[in-house]
Amino acid sequence: MIRRDTSDIVFRRVLAVFPISILMLVAGIFFQLVSASHLTLNKFGFGFLFHSTWDPVAENFGALPFIFGTCVTSFVALLLAVPVGVGAAVYLAEYAPPKVSKTISILVDLLAAIPSVIYGLWGIFVLVPFMRNTVQPFLGKYLGFLPFFQGPNYGVSFLSASVILAIIIVPFIISVSREVIMAVPSVYKESAYALGTTRWEAISDIVLSYGKVGILGAVILALGRAIGETMAVTMIIGNNPVITASLFSPGYTLASVLANEFAEATTNMYLSSLIEIGLVLFLVSIVVNILARILIWSVTKGPGQEIK
C-alpha cells in the first residue's frame, strides 16, 4: 500500500492544474476570439462568410474572397502533394531497405522543421520567376482552353501559392502515412502472399485498404496545415481579394489577410472583422484536426509517438 500523506495529495492537486490549463487554454482562445469579434458578429452575422466585399474604408466586410482563396490553394496543394506523398510513404514503408527508409525518414522530419518563412523566401526569388517564365506559359499554351489556366501571368498567383503549400505539406503526409502503413499488422500482408498475390497486390488490396482510414487522416491533417499556413502563402499569393476561376490570378487567403492587415487595422470594426477571420480559422482547424486525429488513432490504436 502506497503511503498517502497530505503532501502527496497537495502535489497531485497542484500538478493537475497544468493539464486542466491546457483544456482551459483552448476554451479561452475560443472565448477571447468570440468576444473580441462581437462587433462584426452582431453586425453581419453569418452573412460575413458569404459576402464578397472587403472595404475597410466603408467598414463593409465579407470574408468570401479569403475563404475562396484558402479553399482553392489548399485543394490544389492536396491534389499535388497527396499522390507524391502517399507514394513516397508506401515506398519508405514497404519497398525501401530499412537503412534507406530510416535515413530518408529522418531527412523528411528535418525538412518538416524548416520554418515557413524560409519556404516563402525561396518562393519569392526562385519559385515565382520559375512559375512566371516556365510553368504558367506552358500550362497556358497547352491547357489554356480550361478556365483555370487563362488570364494574365504575373507569377504571384493561386497556383504558385498552391505549389509552395504542396512542398510544405508533403513531409507531413509522408511521415504520418508512413507511420499508419507501418502500423498495419504484417500478418495480413503475409496471408495475402500465402494466397499467391504479388507484392503490389498485397500492398494495394490489403495494406492500403486496411490503412486507408489512417491515410485519409494524414491527408486531412495536411489539409489543416495548408489552411493555417501563413507566411509562405502571404509572400507569394499576391494579396488580391478576388473570386475567379483562373489559377494564374493573384489571390488572398484567410491567414494571409491576417498577416498583412492585422497590425494596420485602425478602426474597431476593422480589427473585429479580422479577429472574426481568425475565429473562422480557429474553428475550421479544430474541426479538421479532431477529424484527422480520430481517423489516425483508429489505425495506430491510440496516440502515436511524436518522437521515435
Add this chain to the structure above:
Amino acid sequence: MKLPSSSVIASEAKQSFKDLIRSSFEQTRFQRALWDHAMVYVLTLCAVFMLFILFTILIHLFIQGFTSLNLDFFTQLPKPVGEKGGGMANAIAGTFTLLGLAVCVGVPIGLGAGVYLSEYANQNFAQVVRFMADVMNGIPSIVYGIFAYIVCVLPLKSFSALSGGFALGIMMIPMITRTSEQFVRMVPSQLREAGLALGVPKWRVTVDIVIPSALAGITTGIMVALARVAGETAPLLFTAFGNHYWQRSLTEPIAALPLQVFTYAIAPFDDWHRQAWAGAIVLILMVLLINGWAQFYVMRRNRWSSGK
C-alpha cells in the same frame, strides 16, 4: 448416339460462362507481374521526386545563404533604408529573448502536464488531454498571435517582447506536454517502486527520481519545441512587431530573426534581399542543428533500450 441430358448441358454452360467472366475480368499472370514491377518504379519515383525538390530548395538556400553571410550580419544593427551594409544583431538577440520568455511560459505548464499525465492521471482524462494537445498543435500559429494580441497587447497598449514570448510559449505547451509525458513514462517502474519501498512519498519519488531520470529526454523535447517556435513568424507579426534598434525593456517592440527575414524579403532592395538570405541560413542552421541533435539523442537512447 446418346444425347447429354439437359442438366449436364446447363451445368457445362454455367461453367464456361464462369470461365468467361473470370478471364475477362482477371488479369493474366504477365499483367500482374507487370503491374508489380511498374509500381516499384512509380513509388520509387515518388520518393526520389520529393527528395529532389526538397534538396533543390536546401542547396539553393545554403548557397545563397552562405554567400550572403558576413561578420557584420552578427554584429551590426540594421541600416536605414537605402544604405548598404548593416546586420541583424538585434534580431538575433531578440529571437533569443523571445525564446527565453517562451520557455518561461511553455516549460512549466507543458512539463507539469506531461508529468501529471504519465504519473497521476486516469486514462480517460489523460486521453482527453492528449487529444486536445494534438489538436492545439494543429491550430494555425497566426491564431495564437491573435490570442496574444487580445490578452497581452491590448491591455498593455503596446506591442511588446512579452506578448511575443507569450504567443510562442503557448505554442510550445502541447509539444512539450506530449514529449515529456513519453519520456517520463519510459522511466523503468522499478525505480519508482524502489523509492516507494523505502517509504518515500510518491511526490518525492516523482520529483527526485522520476524527473531526473527522464531529464535528458525532457530537455530534448523542449529543444525540439524551441526549434519549432524559433522559426515562427506569423504569431510575432502583431505581438513582437519588430524593431530596428536594440530594445531596452520587455514592454517594447522587439526584433526577431524570422520577422526580419520576412520584412527584408518583401522589400524592394537588393541588399535587404541579401540579408534576408543570410537571416534564413542562420535560422535554418539553428533549427536543423537542434533537430539533428535531438534525432541523434533519441536514436542513441533507442539503441540502449533495445540492447538490453
